[in-house]
Amino acid sequence: MSFGKKEYEFLKVIGIGPRTPGCYINGQWKGNGALVSSVNPASNQTIAEVLEASLQDYEDGMQACYEAAKLWMQVPAPKRGDIVRQIGDALRAKLQQLGRLVSLEMGKILAEGIGEVQEIIDMCDFAVGLSRQLNGSIIPSERWNACIALVCGNCVVWKGAPTTPLVTIAMTKIVAGVLEKNNLPGAIFTTFCGGAEIGQAIAKDARIPLVSFTGSSKVGLMVQQTVNQRFGKCLLELSGNNAIIVMDDADIELAVRSVLFAAVGTAGQRCTTCRRLLLHESLYAKVLGRLLDVYKQVKIGDPLEKGTLLGPLHTRTLKENFEKGIQNIKSQGGKILTGGSVIESEGNFVQPTIVEISPDADVVKEELFAPVLYVMKFQTLKEAIEINNSVPQGLSSSIFSRRPEVIFRWIGPAGSDCGIVNVNIPTNGAEIGGAFGGEKATGGGREAGSDSWKQYMRRSTCTINYGSELPLAQGINFG
Incomplete structure (x- = not known):
């Protein structure tokens, strides 16, 4: 021991x-x-x-x-x-x-x-x-x-x-x-x-009266159905499949640092981890090349050691799921640009991975709880928003742009369908005073x-009549 x-x-x-x-x-x-x-x-x-x-x-x-x-x-x-x-x-x-x-x-x-x-x-x-x-x-x-x-x-x-x-x-x-x-x-x-x-x-x-559950959408749905059967209330914080959109006018260095932090942090085991990266076609090669460079500098090892950026996956099961996920990615046309393998050791270490893949691939719609980042290309803001909104989950999202018209469309009703909608910051983390939570298969819960x-709390409407008369809105007269 x-x-x-x-x-x-x-x-x-x-x-x-x-x-x-x-x-x-x-x-x-x-x-x-x-x-x-x-x-x-x-x-x-x-x-x-x-x-x-x-x-x-x-x-x-x-x-x-x-x-x-x-x-x-x-x-x-x-x-x-x-x-x-x-x-x-x-x-x-x-x-x-x-x-x-x-x-x-x-x-x-x-x-x-x-x-x-x-x-x-x-x-x-x-x-x-x-x-x-x-x-x-x-x-x-x-x-x-x-x-x-x-x-x-x-x-x-x-x-x-x-x-x-x-x-x-x-x-x-x-x-x-x-x-x-x-x-x-x-x-x-x-x-x-x-x-x-x-x-x-x-x-x-x-x-x-209230059950707050954090976990997968599959288990969350089971919890919700059980609680609903007794007319209880649920506060659900479930899966995330979060995207970062990098527009053609973005600050590239800011975006790259943010993507690295959001995709590799906690070894990809946050509900707010960035799992999908949408790059405008005009800067696709430049951003991707820069990202591949910084991925090579990621120090993997004991999470308690100074300088470690990527620790282990939490369990052996998650490590096995990573291996299965990589096989699914390859079978659906995904191209491994870096990483994609487990690291032979006593612990549950895997390589931080970047995958080039179509946004229509089934595997992209799922949450693989590991440091795997899907990269895809888009031409217009409309297309990028459609890709962002195309997955079952709706927790966190972010766009990198300096143009007000892009930003206001992104945060408006025709923009991101997520509960957390960011601009020029990563998807992971949230303000304490903000309403944390997501839509669709993320469960709809809001914490903080x-x-x-x-x-x-329980809401009650209390009406107190201090008089001896009983005025009736319907005008009924009991004589």
Whole structure:
């Protein structure tokens, strides 16, 4: 087991041991389900072991959470905001260690791992301000929209990804510490490490009014159908198949740097990764040549090492999917311009890949969760927009141009059909205060943003008659 290595000593600072219970239930850590291993994707060696939730653990946790909700929703919103502020401060104190854990367990480079935690901290700050702006109708109710859910008076039930249980445990320990410090029930934030069995239980549970799910369109559709059957609500953040359009007047160096960051960052494992690059025919060869040059400079290796730009894919399955995807690409006429192979090592490393292919190829319509970039040529803005909108997914998109008429058409009703429409910046990442989410097979969900809180609360129309008369709009007279 790798846990004893000196470079993993930081795990103790965030409460991770060689074998850790994976459920936070009613203020206690337990786990009566399967014993699973957390694996470092750079070496496929075990980091630590985690005890997952059993169905009885789930029921115990949900019952405690359901009872805690009655107390939490009565806490004034500004006070709830102060609790979230304390969570943000606690995360700041462990920013480096948590970021390092994200990098170690998931495989993204250290700068991105720290950036992920910083985004949660920023979300806490956003939610704190929001806690004093929940005005208008007064509505008590039942990710990391968890920050917004908490300030809106909801208890949170969190099932993290089954392949990153240590991140789930470390984050929950920080939240739990804040709740304990404020003499609040731990059940306000209930956590289960587990697989599909626990996920299905959450989707079916009528005690959970809103289910927020992030993952593939295929699984998201199953979750939505299950939740809809009990008249629950879903907030879905699903697949992305994002395009960058480079117009004939674009700043080429800016575009190339942006494409590299968006296509290679996180080894192509972001929902906002750039997967399709649309180049105007007049600069196709120039941009492509420049991009091939910078791809040769990408350092591949341990994501925790300084200077690494491309870490491993998260699991062996993703590595196998990459190999299958390359075969499909070739069978559909795709030409591999660089990369296209796995790297022989103990880890899940693959080469960053650029493919020249027709926008009509079936494989282009799918999301291959890997650093594979499809490059295609266009002649007119109209054609480029049609190609951008031709895939089932509709998350993020970007255009590089300096012409106002191009920009305003792109962001208007005849432009991109995505939820995120950028100009002269990459597709990946988003503003904390913006409404993050996408259309079509991306699920239609919106996280963060000034109006996001409305998804976490129940709207009621309350009419109070203070008089003794009953005026009827229909003019009915009961005599």
